[in-house]
Amino acid sequence: MLYPMSPKVVELKRKLESFMDRHIYPNEERFYREAEELGPWKVYPVVEELKPLARAEGLWNLFLPESNRGAGLTNLEYAPLCEVMGRSHLAPEVFNCSAPDTGNMEVLERYGTEKDKERWLKPLLAGEIRSCFAMTEPAVASSDATNIESSIMRDGDHYVINGRKWYTTNATDPRCKICIFMGKTDPDNPDRHKQQSMILVPMDTPGIEVKRPLPVFGFYGVPDRASEVVFTNVRVPKENMLLGEGRGFEIAQGRLGPGRIHHCMRLIGLSERTLEKMCRRVRSRVAFGKPVSEQTVTQERIAEARIMIEQARLLTLNAAYAMDTVGNKVAKAEIAMIKVAVPNMACQIIDWAIQAHGGGGTSNDFGLTQAYATARLLRLADGPDEVHRNQIARFELKKYSNA
Structure with a gap:
């Protein structure tokens, strides 16, 4: 691997995957049902029931870099863990690693006063508010x-x-x-x-x-x-x-950099889960006398999906490494590139998976419509594709300003 995981991260990832198998995946159906029945004004009981279990296993506040208040992981170390959490909509909040709280906690950690940290950061880190x-x-x-x-x-x-x-x-x-x-x-x-x-x-x-x-x-x-x-x-x-009047953009850049990379990490996990669903579906269905998995158009899409995920992961790990080594401001181009590439990758793979599931893919039964809503939203959230593409182009053109 270009970016090998440390023993600490390997162990956290193992524990995280075990928790997902034991508690997250079996409760997804309940989570979606509670969200639909209770609506957005209520607390979903399943989330509150699982939080203490995650905290008891040390899977809590993994996101906060450069701080003794979290797990003390770098962006690069957090990336594979965030990817695992991204496989399910239920997971991030259970581990107290969900947006916008992660970004807001990072703002309070970096720019808040000690009074702000005591009043707001402390209960946020505890998952109480x-x-x-x-x-x-x-x-x-x-x-x-x-x-x-x-x-x-x-x-x-x-x-x-x-x-x-x-x-x-x-x-x-x-x-x-x-x-x-x-x-x-x-x-x-x-x-x-x-x-x-x-x-x-x-x-x-x-x-x-x-x-x-x-x-x-x-x-x-x-x-x-x-x-x-x-x-x-x-x-x-x-x-x-x-921080002071007139410094909103300075704070925004400090906040949105990590937020953007977290979104991309989670989307890679969601894309992996989607590809798994697609492969299982096409192996179990027969059309025109042979399994759908043997149709060359299906094989082509599966191959392209694997290539796209691997490319997106490497690009995201590269951005995480740049953020850790040269800082968010210097890594603006790397962050902008993943913010364009990863949501578009996820949208395409989810679209193929919907197609592979037939009419059922457009229902809520397979989690694909929920996945697409997330991926498509993230082509707009934290800056639309067009803004990031313009920024990337300006960085590129600047290299030739004296040509």
Whole structure:
């Protein structure tokens, strides 16, 4: 292997795979049923039942690098573990490794005060509360984050927050207690990347209204608890400002880099699981006198799927290595490349698997529609393909600026 796993990671991966076999896969049907019956405003009992089991086995907060609060793994070490968790929608939260909490915990670890860490990071790390991240807005093209119009205005010892956000993941969860909100503190600053700030907003603050859950391809609560939230004259203490006014983009880059790579790691696991389902299905079905697995079009798709997964994994491990060795900022190109390549890879493989399952593939019985919703969403979340492709092209063209 180009990126061999350390003995510590090998052992964690073994324990994680065992836990998945014993507790995650057998409870998936129940998880989807609870999500559908209880809806996005409720806690799903199966998740809360499994969390203590994961914690007792030491499979908890594996994601947090450069910190003694988590497992102390690098991005490269965490990658194969995150891939295993990505095989099931149920798994990440059970191990306290789900978005957006992971990104928010990393923000609090890097940029929060000791008071912030005690009040918010500590219960998040314990899995006692959840959090949300309010950035995207319905009134503007949020692929360009400088378009964000929400305001954070200083008023004495407080900031007053106004804005309408959507795709604010987790906001409908009754355990969601803290929001990281991005808005403008200096809308007239000539540097458009210094207009924005991020601030901590407790979800019980007057003026916050969680308007509605947003479905993702008809799913509420799975794969995300996407939500629309309105903030009207929400007042929070000035101490809630993260890092300082005008530093929202700086925080966003620190947050979104790890978030993007975690999404890609999980998608590789989801793609592996999907390919497994596809292979089992085509070996068990006969059409036109021979198993579907013997149809050359099927074999071609299986071969292409294997090639695509291996390519995506190597690209993702390379990005993780770059983040660990030169930092997120220098590794921007590597992160952007996986953010384009991996969701597109996953969408294609899931599409082939749906085709292999016939009409049943379009139902919810095989987990393929849920998988596709996740993969397709991630061609938009944390920046759409087009933005990342433009960025990659600019990096490439810059090499020839003196040509």
